[in-house]
Amino acid sequence: MGNTEVQPIDMYYYLPHLLGKPQGLNPAFKLSRGRTGVSIVMGIPTIARPTGGYLLQTISSLIMNLDEREKEDCLIIIFIAEMNNTAYVKSTAASIKSTFPLALASGLLEVIAPSPFYYPNLDNIKQTHGDSKERTKWRTKQNLDYAFLMLYCRGRGRYYVQLEDDVVTKPGYLTTMQKFVQNQKTSDWLLLEFSQLGFIGKLFKTYNLPWVVEFFLMFFKDKPIDWLLDNIFYVKYCSPEHDMKHCARMTAEYRRRYKPSLFQHIGVQSSLKGKVQKLKDKDFRSRVGKTVNYINPNAEVSTTLGVYKRFSFDKVYMGENFFWATQPQRGDVIYIKFLPPVAIDKYVFRSGAPEHPGDKFYNTTVEILPEDHVNKKEGVLDNMSHSHQYRMTDDLYLVVGEFIGTSGVAEGMVNRTVGKVAVLRLVVQYPSASWVILNEVR
Structure with a gap:
């Protein structure tokens, strides 16, 4: 595509409106250092969402x-x-530039936007498969988005991975994909999948992209992109002389899946107005609820928070699962009563999760009740050492820390002069619109 890329297929045949408008095949906007020769290129199309984005x-x-x-x-x-929304393109690019300046400067990250000439008139697309006019237009444009992006990326690396703009991944995902490619016994595969959902985590050899895109363009008005991907395998590898079981076996030779999935879908609000998308990849094994290599002190735990289903606080305290609760209100508390009281050197509370990144503790303090404060009353602490200089609450708890900013993490040391601790509690200071997840208590 464009002046610097080899034109691999006759785009004018499939998009005749481009005749006389070659600029339609080039990005109208670009932030790029021109990086090439990499192992894997990841393409992420994005458009404005009615309720914000991910x-x-x-x-x-x-x-x-x-x-x-x-x-x-x-x-x-x-x-x-976004072909006609210059303001959105510029504001989104500015947000990316201000948030990831080093990634852009190094060439790791690149931002492009299409020319408005690239797209045909999408208002006259014939409705198919019972879809509404709006949905037909949305999925038709999406097919063209994928085609543009794939052809633009084809000369930049050896493999291409298609992603969406509302996913999260795991540490080491790139090396995992590279090793999975290397470990294939034969090289005749067409697609390696790193997620079971839609068009997420689909890896192609870049030299195959031109004919893959050509197939998409043949039918871009007729079906959604993930259906067309399935049709490629049916056309290439299935025979009408055999049943669907034989077709599935043949397809599996060329369409290979890695487990557990490396990418998880986190979006709820689709880019199609009014569509709610709650799909989750069941094969994505989150780090939430991971096996731990430490043992917390024996304790009696309780909370005033509304626990969601089976995700109780005792599970995360024991390292068996994570804690999940509904929106915290001011004054909500989590109590950890140590049996017997213990000396605490350090504490760690980590909230949030890859699939639910907003479910964190905010404006929440970490407070301890020293053993020497038990059964005491305010003003009857004359003999206690106050060298630790912690702020004391009306009920004699010491405020030793808090969840900092938007990190969702509270971590700190406890002064040894405090002595043994009878109770540790988390106290919500302000209400939150989000639910909360605790995935580590240590």
Whole structure:
């Protein structure tokens, strides 16, 4: 596509409105260092969502879960697929630039947007499969978005991974994909999948992209992109002389799946207005509820928070699962009463989860009740050492820390002069609109 890329297929045949408008095949907007020759190129199309988006969170997850070596061997291309909304393109690009300046400067991250000439008149698309006019237009444009992005990325690396703008991933995901490619016994595969959902985590050889895109363009008005992907395998590898079981066996030879999934879908509000998308990849094994290698002191635990289903606080305290509760209100408390009282050197409370990044504790303090304060009354602490200088509450708890900003983490040391601790509690100071998850209590 464009002046610097080889035109692999006759785009004018499938998009005749482009005749005389070659600029339609080039990005109208670009932030790029021109990185090429990488192992894996990741393409992420995004458009304005009616209720906001997940793009920055997706980019953050992708970058944070790369090590320094991996950052040198990949490329993330964000395709802002808004052809008539220049203000949105510029504001989104500005947000990306201010949030990830190093990734853009190094060439790891790239941002492009299409020319308005690229798209045909989408208002006259014939409705198919019982879809509404709005949905037909939305999925038709989506097919064209994927085609543009795939052809743009084809000359930048050896493999191409299709992602969406509302996913999170795991540490080391890039190396995992590279090793899975290397471990294939034969090279005749067409697609490697790293998520079972839709068009997330689909890896192609870049030299196959031109004919894959050509197939999509043949039927871009007729079916959604994930249906067309399935049709490719049926056309190439299934025979009408055999049953569907034989077809499934043949397809499995060329469409290979990695488990557990490396990408999880986190979006709820679809880019299609009014559509709610709650799909989750059951094969994505979150770090939430992970097996722990420490044992917390024996304690009696309780909370005033509304516990969701089986995700009680005692589970996370024992390291068996995570704690999940409804919106915290001011004054809600989690109590840990140690049996017997213990000396605490350090504490860690980590909230949030990849699938629910907003479910964190905010404006919540960490407070302890020293053993020497039990059964005491305010003003009857004359003989106690106050060298620790912690603020004391009316009921004699010491405020030793809090959940900092939007990190969802409370971590700190406890002064030894405090002595043994009878109770530790988390106290919500202000109400929150989000639910809360605690995935580590230590």
